Amino acid sequence: MKALVTLLALAGIAAHAGPAAAATPPATAHDLAALPDGGWLALERQSLKLIDGAGRERASLPVRGRQLDTRVDDSGMLAVVVDANLERVQPLLVRDGRLTQLPPVPAPAFGIEAACLYRDAQRLDYVFLVGKDGQAEQWLLQADGHRQVRRLALPPHVGHCRVDDASATLFVAEEDFGLWAYNADAEGPGARQALALTAPLGTMKTSPGALALVPGGVAVLDGEAILTWHRDGKRWKMAPRQAAGKAVKALATDGRTLLAHTKAGWRAVGLVPRAAAAEPVLPIVLPRAQTEPVARAGDAADDPAIWRNPRDPAGARILGTNKKQGLLVYDIAGRQLQLLESGRLNNVDVRQDVTFGADRFDIAVATQRDENSIVLFSIDATGKVSEAARLPTTLDEIYGACLYQPRSGGLQAFVNDKDGRYLHYRLERAGGKFAATLLRTFRTASQPEGCVADDAAGTLFVGEEKRGVWVTPADAQRAAPLTMALPVGALLTADVEGMGLYRGPNASYLVVSSQGSNSYVVLDAQAPYTVRGAFRIGINVAGGIDGASETDGLEVTSADLGGPYGKGMLVVQDGYKRLPDGAQNFKYVAWADIAAALKLP
The missing domain is CATH 2.120.10.30 (TolB, C-terminal domain)
Structure with a gap:
């Protein structure tokens, strides 16, 4: 196994858009990722659980984890989660009803506040590690040893990040300031764009909360509302606000439905829009x-x-x-x-x-x-x-x-x-x-x-x-x-x-x-x-x-x-x-x- 890409060759974010989940998401999970069979990868307080389409627990990994992110294809699912005790990112292979731990990413010299996956046009997998003071690193994930690609500077106090693979855009939510879009591709300049800033500088009413990928874009919590952006040519276009309800702490999607998490569990808050047509990919x-x-x-x-x-x-x-x-x-x-x-x-x-x-x-x-x-x-x-x-x-x-x-x-x-x-x-x-x-x-x-x-x-x-x-x-x-x-x-x-x-x-x-x-x-x-x-x-x-x-x-x-x-x-x-x-x-x-x-x- 020379690299993770030899196991998992993703066709982009659209791979999340499978059939609607048959199983009810566990109410105790504070983060979710949908599985192609209608099940869930559910991150709870002290464990990561694999739930099949019938709602049965198939596997469990003891971990005090946060920042769950995934990529899927016909071969299975690649997942990463931050081990809060060891302050390092743990990749996993989810396949055939099993959770298989892959080599952990070496712990950086800073505490990890946010982590997210990126799969590029070569179908190579990366993970971004983001620290509280704006330090960040991008790592290439390989089964025979992960490699640091670059260090980069991001805003301080980033609580969440996600990457839209199709546009190679890294989204980061800066506490009390707003949502930023960066170039996720290491082969290029570190350009950024402010998608939305908090009042009085911008239209966001509260500090940006959790992020969730939607086909061709991203959704972010803004208090009791959800803001969504989609690619429009070379620009990002914001959709009308959606009501989320009170005390929402996390977002997830099964590819068709956008879900919000409260103390009462997970509930649907809207439909996931279709992705725009993908731009031609150069060889x-x-x-x-x-x-x-x-x-x-x-x-x-x-x-x-x-x-x-x-x-x-x-x-x-x-x-x-x-x-x-x-x-x-x-x-x-x-x-x-x-x-x-x-x-x-x-x-x-x-x-x-x-x-x-x-x-x-x-x-x-x-x-x-x-x-x-x-x-x-x-x-x-x-x-x-x-x-x-x-x-x-x-x-x-x-x-x-x-x-x-x-x-x-x-x-x-x-x-x-x-x-x-x-x-x-x-x-x-x-x-x-x-x-x-x-x-x-x-x-x-x-x-x-x-x-x-x-x-x-x-x-x-x-x-x-x-x-x-x-x-x-x-x-x-x-x-x-x-x-x-x-x-x-x-x-x-x-x-x-x-x-x-x-x-x-x-x-x-x-x-x-x-x-x-x-x-x-x-x-x-x-x-x-x-x-x-x-x-x-x-x-x-x-x-x-x-x-x-x-x-x-x-x-x-x-x-x-x-x-x-x-x-x-x-x-x-x-x-x-x-x-x-x-x-x-x-x-x-x-x-x-x-x-x-x-x-x-």
């Missing part, structure tokens, strides 16, 4: 490896490039910028081999076998933001990188860059400014020194960054962060206005960031970082630029590698780099290093996995 591709983290915290890693070793596919090098330090060089396993402290480098690109007269070089070019200059690096036959030159530009805030190697020979560079300006240079070498000659200028209407040139087709793709991907001839002699290849819309979400070109034997593809949706869009690299799909990079549990999100730069190659990368590799910058928390790094993805996920030829 998930797992990373095969990751680099060692960069040596600076915060937003540091930015853009990768790939150098191919023509004599040894496995001897490839991954160059990555650290915009607080310089250029990093990694091997195919992700081990750091070099650090060139060249300053605040942003974008980097590589071309190999470049001729300057009788000289031949493998060249990397990066933008240096302190000097607004272009930094040239040479790469020797072993993959060792050395700084070769610094060339000034007239830009005020240099940002992105990409290289173009015309069929006629030589090397050219495109660099841009945050104000939209592009400078197109021809790189030259004379008397043992590098130089740059400006060929042309053009601009986008707003901030660009990523760009990539298709050397074979003579095409330049330009990313404008808020608007989309543009295309124009890369050759200055064929200069033409920018033409929109893929606008920002349903699949490509601003910011448009890194771009890379995959030139395969059957087709060529442009890969674009859709930063606003933590995904990657693949489209044909020739007109009419047909979109072939999009994917996300998920957690490789077996490899201990977290997913990728908020990707700035990326690079892709079709070169055979050996092993799983026989058909090429995608390298992406990861904006949030998890499993556990750490400085940013780069993730390696096999192109064969992407092609399989998107059914590419």
